[in-house]
Amino acid sequence: MLLIVVRFLYAAICAGAFAALVNVTYPEGTPAVPLTSQYPITSFLVLMTVSQLVTVVDMVFRRKRIEVITAIYFGVLVGVLLVYLSFQALQPLIAPENKGVTLTLLSVILPYICTSLLLQTKDRFRFIIPYVEFVKEVKGGRPFLLDTSALIDGRVADLIDTKIIDSPMLVPSFVLQELQDIADSNDKLRRNRGRRGLDVLSKLQGNQNVEVKLYEVKQGEVKASPVDQKLVELAKKLGGRVVTNDFNLNKVASVQGVDVVNLNDVANALKPRYLPGEKIVIKIIKPGESLGQGVGYLDDGTMVVCEQGNTMIGKDVDIIVTSVLQSSAGRMIFGRLANAAGN
Numbered sequence: 001m002l003l004i005v006v007r008f009l010y011a012a013i014c015a016g017a018f019a020a021l022v023n024v025t026y027p028e029g030t031p032a033v034p035l036t037s038q039y040p041i042t043s044f045l046v047l048m049t050v051s052q053l054v055t056v057v058d059m060v061f062r063r064k065r066i067e068v069i070t071a072i073y074f075g076v077l078v079g080v081l082l083v084y085l086s087f088q089a090l091q092p093l094i095a096p097e098n099k100g101v102t103l104t105l106l107s108v109i110l111p112y113i114c115t116s117l118l119l120q121t122k123d124r125f126r127f128i129i130p131y132v133e134f135v136k137e138v139k140g141g142r143p144f145l146l147d148t149s150a151l152i153d154g155r156v157a158d159l160i161d162t163k164i165i166d167s168p169m170l171v172p173s174f175v176l177q178e179l180q181d182i183a184d185s186n187d188k189l190r191r192n193r194g195r196r197g198l199d200v201l202s203k204l205q206g207n208q209n210v211e212v213k214l215y216e217v218k219q220g221e222v223k224a225s226p227v228d229q230k231l232v233e234l235a236k237k238l239g240g241r242v243v244t245n246d247f248n249l250n251k252v253a254s255v256q257g258v259d260v261v262n263l264n265d266v267a268n269a270l271k272p273r274y275l276p277g278e279k280i281v282i283k284i285i286k287p288g289e290s291l292g293q294g295v296g297y298l299d300d301g302t303m304v305v306c307e308q309g310n311t312m313i314g315k316d317v318d319i320i321v322t323s324v325l326q327s328s329a330g331r332m333i334f335g336r337l338a339n340a341a342g343n
Contacts, residue, residue, distance in 0.1 A: 007055050014051040018044050071118040079111025086110065144169045144261065145215075145235050147244035148178050148227070151197040155263050156243060160210045168211040169243075171201060172234055176214060178227050232258050268331050271300055278321045279338060280304070284312045298333075307336040 022040035083106045094102050144167055150156050151171075159165065179201070183194030204212045215234075222230045222237075228249045235242050241259040244250060253260045274280060282296035287310045294309025306312075306319050318338035325332045 007058075010055065011052060014048060018047045018051075021047075068119065072115055075115025075118045076111050079114040080107075082110045082114065083107050142167055142259075143238060143240040144243045145231055145238070145240045146171050146175065147231060147242060147246060147249060148175050148182070148197065149246045149249075150243045150263060151175075151179060151200050152182075152193050153245050153263055154196065154200045155245075155267065157200050157203050157207070159263075159266065160204065160207055163209050165210055168213060169204065170213055170215040170238070170240065172215045172231065173217045174222075174227055174230055176201075228252060232256055235259075267300075268326055271302060271331060274321045274324055274333055276321050276323060280319050280321065280333075280335070281316055282306070282319060283316045284309050284314065286313065302331050302333060304333045304335060307334075309337060312337070 022037065022044050024037055083103075086106055087103055090102065091099070144165070146156065146169055160169075179194055179197045181194070182190055183198055185191045185194060201212075204210070217230075217234065222233050228246070229252070231242055231249070232253045234240075235253070235258045236256065241261055242249065242253050243261045243263070244253075245263040250260050250262050280298070282298065282304050284294040284296045284306060286295050287293065288295045288305050292308050292310050294306045294312055296304045296306065296309075298304060304319065306317070307322075309317065309319075319335035320338050321333055321335045323334045325334070
């Protein structure tokens with residue numbers, strides 16, 4: 001809407017300026033009267049047409065890359081400055097009749113060289129001028145890049161509902177393509193996982209608590225071939241963090257210095273802490289792998305292994321915690337029957 005208002009104001013300003021220009025009157029006997037005063041209506045229409053061609057070009061080429069525009073701007077600016085300095089330095093050495101030709105050549109060649117150089121090296125320009133970077137900026141804090149496994153897992157949507165995340169979330173185009181390939185799989189289980197991931201993505205886009213965008217990766221922007229490596233490389237380029245529950249991707253990203261938010265680690269960090277000696281109540285639902293063990297689960301899904309609990313299957317029992325095992329794969333609690341401990 002704002003862009004439409006700007007275009008309307010631009011057209012109105014052009015119309016007012018050109019109307020004032022063609023209505024300028026000159027005294028009789030003026031030796032050279034401009035064509036705009038000789039043919040006011042025709043001149044007005046021609047000027048308006050030319051000025052509005054800029055708006056048409058702007059509407060046709062909607063997707064513009066700020067780093068390209070900035071590189072062209074700096075290239076022309078530096079080129080014009082070099083033209084002036086070079087011409088001033090060469091003036092004493094140039095014959096008067098050749099100054100026009102020299103200035104024309106410098107005005108054409110130097111801006112082109114500067115613009116071409118910056119366009120070819122725009123991704124490395126930050127090393128030359130530290131405070132100017134021709135890289136894509138994402139508003140807000142450091143962005144989160146969502147992995148396919150995180151979308152299929154679905155817990156990221158629940159995490160956003162807590163409103164503790166205010167940084168933008170990006171879904172690269174190659175992640176979306178992988179998700180679509182999984183959803184189109186012939187395997188029913190794999191197909192259902194892919195469709196679940198697409199549903200979670202749709203839910204995220206409709207959530208007002210966070211900004212979720214599909215990031216279109218240009219050809220050649222990311223050189224790696226596996227999806228995981230592409231995600232790591234893109235995160236390094238954007239200065240973002242990878243959101244996943246893939247153990248291998250977690251390790252690969254960490255080795256390359258990319259921050260990772262592992263959903264399993266987040267879930268484990270929010271689970272209640274149980275210390276040895278504390279008492280908990282669970283329902284034994286099946287025998288364990290070792291002789292005499294019984295297995296139950298807490299409300300958050302944490303597995304509890306109870307010694308001598310195989311005889312209590314189907315019953316709610318009091319358990320004394322003996323040890324806790326925690327890893328990125330999850331948390332396990334080991335304990336023994338409170339009655340057996342003499343409590």
